[in-house]
Amino acid sequence: MIVASLAIHGGAGTIPRANFTPESYKAARDGLRDALRAGWAVLSKGGLAVDAVEAAVVALENHPSFNAGHGAVLNAAGDHELDAAIMDGRDRRAGAIASARAIRNPVRAARRVMEASDCVLLSAAGADAFAREQGLEMVEQAYFTTPLRQQHWLRAQEEQAGLLKRERSEAEKHGTVGAVAFDDHGNLAAATSTGGYTYKRAGRVGDTPIIGAGTYAANGVVAVSCTGMGEFFIRRGTSHDIAARIRYRGESLEAATAAAIADLTEDGCGAGLIAIDGAGRIALPHNTEGMYRGSVTADGVVSVGIYADDFAVVD
Template sequence: MKPRHVLFALAALGVASISHAAVSPVLVIHGGAGVIKRDMTPAREKAVRAAMTRALQDGHARLEAGKSALDAVTAALTVLEDDPNFNAGKGAVFTHDGRNELDAAIMDGYTLRAGAVAGVRRIKNPIVLARAVMDRTPHVMLSGDGAEAFAQSIGMRLVDPSYFRTGERWQQLQKALQEDAAKQPHADVETARHFGTVGAVALDAQGHLAAGTSTGGMTDKRWGRIGDSPLIGAGTYANSGCAVSGTGWGEFYIRTVAAHEICMKVTQMRVPLKRAAAEVINQEIPAMGGNGGAIALDADGHISIPFNTDGMYRGWIGGDGVPHVALYGDEDDGTAELPQPAPAESIAQP
């Protein structure tokens, strides 16, 4: 048995020893929250659902093979970064200066190790580089040219910045620039704040959790703006009892330290996962003027997917290997029938 002072030290880090029954591996993903209405073309909707399904299947295959939650998160997010329907990797939105600047982070809940990159322009899969920062450097976050120099030093091939460009994202920027020139507020919320960030959280067969997030940021962003996605604790966080990836108006996720706040409620205050996530995403952030969503997973395999926007690209896959994908706010994502976390008072204290 661990000495009492060791348990207190672990608890302070959010890694308190909690006894959990054996659970099946679980993977949950998101592809952004925002103005997602039922006016998508059938072809676009089919492509988004197919990409989400591939991401779930690729990540789940790693879990079924006994790989780590980190491997599942990396695999799932790589699929979404490669798909132009999402604001991450290829298909990232443009800055005010007409560039694509990419951010990503990943965190291992078992060890609290983490890696992140910000403002990179030539990295095909930022989540892979974030994983390398965690695994191969003593640092947590690298940015811009330095992050790309590190990528080259470990043999990662850089791509031409034109790789990330899509016509749709370019037109979103042109519309925003026209509104800027006319000193008009951005009438189109999707143009002003595109919520297409991708994220994943996973629980592996060893009971370990991981979280990852990747994004192109905001359309028309200026001055090297960095949002919450690559900031450990804000848009991405995992410990031994909880993993969270957020998507939404990043400034508010930073100010509330949203992902960390959810996990501290779960692991330290013993708040059930769904309540903890809803309190932060649907109460604290909107009270400050922000919006968005998140995916959260606890060490017992409970899932929470709160959001306060019209819709959210979301999906999950459990022990039966069946992928569940939903896009719209009124669409059943299959989580309602899952076992719910125990009330706070019935959870054993460490």
């Protein structure tokens, strides 16, 4: 009997409801559904949690609605610098890359760092070189760029010049994708991937590839993937803090994740996260207008949502 469960997010920086077209709304929800199906295809066959989170995040990296891979935001120099991490709760091995510029699927490179190197984190040219050595698919910068992200970059540039007529939305600023999974064997895993935030300083690295900040997994405890302004998550050590609350204080998943969001809210940070505990229970808290999110429960029911009131079962 399958006891597995899976959750994903596509970032807490969602498009304001009034600005969504029916087509873009459907595209985002379909992207979440397809990523869940990719991860669940692994779990439903008795596969490992770490394989499921990689599959789900690859699907999100390939979808232009989300800020990772194809569809990543541009930095202040007009370039893409990509971060990703993956962690296997079985032995707490982890791999991550930061400021990569040419790896089509950064989460795949993070997995290779975990399994084929003696490092946890590789950055910039070193990350790209390693990915090439590993035979991963490499692309030109133009692959990551979409018309929507170009518009977001131009609006950020206008803001810098004091020419902006309306405040930029959270979706125009940042976003992240991630997945957490609990498999039939009781294993947990987490993976996260992002382009960072629009107009970020070249070389800036957020919480996504920092183990214990934006990504963390430990069997019997919790798997966590975070989304929001990374500096706050780094300072708080958010994902490890959730694990510590559960492990050492005996807090429930709901209490531990709610406390983490409360801390970030106190910091003034728009934030969200997804988490699964050692019993396969799921939490999807956020303090923003919405968070692209979805889950598959042990009975195989797939649900996705963007706003607080539209989380629903999908075919």
